[in-house]
Amino acid sequence: MWLPLVMLLAAAPKSDYAGAAACKACHAPQYAAQIKSEHASALAKSKPEQPGEWAFGSGLQAITFVSRADQETYLEHGESWFRELKDYARTPGHPTAAGMRYRIFDPAARILRCFACHSTGPVTLSKEEAIVPTELGVRCEDCHGPSAAHVASPSTAKPVNPARMTSVQVNGLCGSCHRMPAAADDTPDLRNPWNARHQPLTLAASRCFNESKGRLSCTTCHDPHAPLERKTAGYNAACVKCHASPKHKEEVAGDSCVRCHMPGVKIPPGIVFANHRIAVFNASDPLTPR
Ligand code: HEC
Ligand code: HEC
Ligand code: HEC
Ligand code: HEC
Ligand code: HEC
Ligand code: HEC
Ligand code: HEC
Incomplete structure (x- = not known):
């Protein structure tokens, strides 16, 4: 079951991905619907009034915040926002409110996996070893595969069609x-x-x-x-x-x-x-x- 993530983390290079905006001109109905979906907003930068650096979750149910703690670790905040409560409460699975720390180079790559499932295309590291997702949220190419070749030549290169x-x-x-x-x-x-x-x-x-x-x-x-x-x-x-x-x-x-x-x-x-x-x-x- 981890295979797609392994692929996201390693296999296809960024240049194979076109990004959702590139699909808009030719697939307007899918684009217009998808951009409003919870998938598209599954990951965003925290807004000024929110804690942390990254906001995971569309807010349909909850939003959990993540920030870089130091050179080697990221922090998943211990307090998440819940729509049902319209308030902050303990993040599920957290023993204390202090949050949980993950090493970037942890063999299980837990923090990288958060980004891989909540974004599209490969997850890479900057020169400062900060985590850099290719495209925020679950967008077209998470389900249709990397499609830059299709954008360049729609009738010869076909994306994955789950239909x-x-x-x-x-x-x-x-x-x-x-x-x-x-x-x-x-x-x-x-x-x-x-x-x-x-x-x-x-x-x-x-x-x-x-x-x-x-x-x-x-x-x-x-x-x-x-x-x-x-x-x-x-x-x-x-x-x-x-x-x-x-x-x-x-x-x-x-x-x-x-x-x-x-x-x-x-x-x-x-x-x-x-x-x-x-x-x-x-x-x-x-x-x-x-
Ligand atoms: C320049 C126009 C154009 C752009 C840009 C474009 N497509 Fe397409 N797409 C087409 C055409 C035309 C077809 C039908 C091809 C055919 O059946 O011969 C198609 C077919 C598809 C199919 C069905 C493939 C099949 O085998 O049935 C999918 C899925 C798809 N496109 C996804 C995407 C995604 C995702 C993007 C953005 C990354 C994208 N397209 C960008 C023109 C485009
Ligand atoms: C790349 C990972 C990924 C794939 C592939 C994926 N999803 Fe999702 N899906 C998510 C994430 C992350 C969310 C959470 C969005 C949010 O925060 O509300 C989500 C949310 C949803 C929701 C909205 C409910 C909610 O709690 O937000 C539905 C419905 C859904 N997915 C159905 C599907 C279906 C059907 C497929 C296959 C056709 C699919 N997903 C494929 C990651 C994925
Ligand atoms: C027989 C119909 C049916 C099928 C098949 C189905 N779902 Fe659902 N799904 C629902 C209903 C009903 C809800 C609740 C909608 C609501 O919140 O009002 C739902 C809700 C969801 C949610 C929101 C969170 C939750 O669990 O309430 C996600 C995510 C989701 N489905 C994903 C999937 C995925 C992935 C599959 C395929 C494995 C799938 N669904 C198959 C009927 C279905
Ligand atoms: C108020 C709750 C309720 C609602 C609404 C309801 N069911 Fe059921 N259903 C039950 C219960 C309880 C049983 C088992 C006892 C019985 O047969 O009455 C059951 C049994 C069934 C069975 C199994 C019958 C068998 O052959 O053993 C099916 C299929 C089914 N329901 C489908 C549906 C469908 C489709 C709908 C909507 C059109 C629906 N139900 C609406 C409560 C409900
Ligand atoms: C294997 C893929 C995967 C990984 C890894 C993952 N998520 Fe998710 N996440 C999902 C899916 C799918 C949903 C949608 C759940 C649903 O609604 O059914 C989701 C939903 C959420 C939500 C919305 C609230 C909720 O619980 O539904 C938050 C917040 C969230 N994830 C945060 C995180 C954080 C933080 C991490 C890393 C510690 C993480 N996720 C790791 C796939 C993943
Ligand atoms: C969560 C997975 C998922 C995401 C994200 C997604 N799609 Fe799809 N797409 C599907 C599935 C599943 C089908 C097949 C639906 C069916 O069975 O008819 C499909 C079908 C299509 C088709 C072919 C329709 C046909 O008639 O065969 C096009 C074109 C398409 N999607 C474009 C897009 C574009 C553009 C985006 C981004 C804006 C996008 N999709 C995002 C899952 C996804
Ligand atoms: C693709 C066809 C299909 C769909 C769609 C479907 N079912 Fe079923 N369901 C079946 C079959 C086949 C069985 C096996 C028993 C039978 O033939 O009734 C079954 C069994 C059941 C049972 C008995 C479960 C048990 O454990 O004994 C219930 C209740 C039920 N379905 C309710 C629903 C409800 C409610 C929905 C919509 C949310 C639904 N089904 C959608 C095909 C389907």
Whole structure:
């Protein structure tokens, strides 16, 4: 699962990347939608009123701040901003408010990986060994591959088109960032609320995915270029394509399929993820199917 990051950190040179702005003239609809998405604002420079140097996260759920601590280390701040609280609170996973320090040249490259998943193109180091992302946010070439050759000659050099991928391949593409288990050798425990944020993992544990002969992928329900849809109607329409008339013993009329079958899992202090392990749940436990 780390392969795409390894590629971002090492393989394709900066010059193979054109940047999203170069796609605008010829793919105006995708560009106009994508620039408003959470993907596009997954990484930014901190604003003057914000702490730190880098702001990770669009703010749909939370923003975590990162700055250079000294020559060899970066600091992930211990206080993040949460939309649900409209306030700062302890960053998830941090034992104290002092923040966590990461060495730039740590063999696990944890701080470089933050930038790799939240930006596009290779992550490089300046002469002063400061981290330099190529393009901020998750933009076109994170999913379509380096496309400078395509911009120069659209009909001869083709970017990656996920429309021609199988469902498993699409989930793998999205999963190169959305998976992220705590450690590479962890067997994921789906009763751990933290894993509710790893949608490819949870979706793959559901009967809808395993018994639909490869027809269910992330793009069945999500437009890869648009901001996250918050109305349930579109998601329910996707359910009904495969479950035209589900037989309920209990009264469910007028309610939303996803509210009951993809319930929200809360992770303190203020983030929530829809359980992508589509199943039958008791209202008291959004994690473990009945
Ligand atoms: C000068 C115009 C132009 C620019 C700039 C351009 N494209 Fe394209 N793109 C095209 C054309 C024309 C096609 C259709 C090519 C064909 O099917 O022969 C295309 C097709 C594509 C496809 C579908 C490929 C397939 O095999 O079905 C993707 C994905 C794509 N472009 C992404 C991008 C991205 C990402 C960028 C920016 C980095 C970009 N394009 C910049 C003109 C352009
Ligand atoms: C290069 C890494 C990367 C890839 C590849 C990627 N994502 Fe994301 N995605 C992110 C990051 C980082 C965010 C967080 C944005 C934010 O801060 O809100 C995100 C956010 C989202 C969101 C909005 C919800 C939220 O919490 O912000 C959806 C929906 C989503 N991604 C779906 C997809 C789908 C579907 C695919 C595959 C077609 C995909 N992603 C591929 C990194 C990626
Ligand atoms: C393997 C790829 C990956 C790495 C490494 C990564 N992120 Fe993310 N990050 C994501 C994705 C995907 C999301 C979207 C999560 C979601 O909403 O489902 C995200 C979301 C976030 C958010 C939004 C709030 C939230 O929790 O959803 C923040 C803040 C954030 N990441 C900060 C960081 C920081 C700081 C680091 C490094 C310590 C980091 N990320 C490392 C992929 C990654
Ligand atoms: C999170 C991943 C992701 C990002 C970021 C992304 N795309 Fe796409 N793109 C996709 C997927 C998935 C498809 C295939 C959708 C489908 O199945 O029809 C696609 C399809 C396309 C197509 C081909 C449409 C067709 O009819 O075959 C074009 C052109 C395109 N994207 C351009 C762009 C441009 C330009 C950007 C940046 C502004 C961009 N994409 C950003 C995932 C992404
Ligand atoms: C691509 C087709 C497809 C889509 C889309 C889909 N499902 Fe399913 N789902 C299936 C299949 C196949 C099964 C296996 C049992 C069966 O045939 O009913 C299943 C099983 C289920 C079950 C029983 C789960 C269990 O653990 O016993 C529930 C509940 C369910 N789906 C609800 C939903 C909801 C709600 C949605 C929309 C969020 C949805 N499904 C979307 C194909 C799909
Ligand atoms: C059957 C429909 C369906 C499929 C398939 C699906 N999602 Fe979702 N997804 C949803 C719903 C419903 C929400 C909750 C939307 C809201 O917040 O209102 C959601 C929310 C999200 C979010 C926001 C954080 C969260 O978990 O609430 C991300 C990120 C995401 N999906 C990524 C993915 C990825 C990656 C895949 C493929 C592995 C995928 N989704 C497949 C229905 C789906
Ligand atoms: C109020 C909560 C609720 C809503 C809304 C709801 N369901 Fe269910 N669903 C359940 C419960 C509980 C069960 C298991 C008990 C039963 O069959 O009534 C179930 C069972 C199912 C099953 C499995 C039936 C079987 O064959 O075993 C499917 C498929 C399903 N629902 C799909 C849907 C779809 C599609 C929608 C939206 C059109 C939906 N549900 C709306 C709560 C709900």
